Amino acid sequence: MAYAIDLPHPRRVRAPGVSSTTDDFAGPFHRNGGGMGGKTYAELPRDDPNRDSVMTASFLQASLFTSVVAFGVAVLAAGLGIVLVLIGSALRRLARVAESAGIPSAGRT
Template sequence: MVAAGILIVAGVTTYTVVSTTLANQHITVSDDAEHFAGQKVNQPWEAYAQANVIAKHASDMAGGKTYAELPRDDPNRNSVMNASFLQASLFTSVVAFGVAALAVGLGVVFFLIAMALNRLSRRDVVAAAT
């Protein structure tokens, strides 16, 4: 039961911290995003949508090439590099949200298992007493 509580509290806390940290960055999903256009980025789906828009913009700017494929003297190379870093940061927050949700889910599962084991052990004690 203690492990379940720790997982649930840690997961909720992590989710809240990541959400608050993203909100404090005042990022807004670009107007040309497929989903969530104009919304503030503070949830995993919004971070994912903005990361995809950044990837599209960088790809358009680089003519479909990645940062590593661009020549060193390409004037867009620094912008594409920054886009790559921003995209990676947003995807990292999406992963953090997922890990937080996983922790909460595992906490709930552990709690339910503990409750079931507790109930089974009580039945064994009652059966042994009779």
């Protein structure tokens, strides 16, 4: 298997089974949508009139990604809560079955 890497642009890495490059994956958010020639906010000169727009776009992108991560954490917490409730109910059911069978519980004497 051969891996092709275009050195002039380090984001263009191709791998077997992957039909697109990492530039395609980032979509319209990659480097301010290409409107500034692929430059980031830090790479723009200080006197560039579009610098404020690029800064706003960059901060908006970071805020949106942060909210996506927060949503994922919330779903993780909800899923973990459901799993713990299921484990607790299973343990209570096992305790009831053991008590009806006459097996002494570890917590009772």
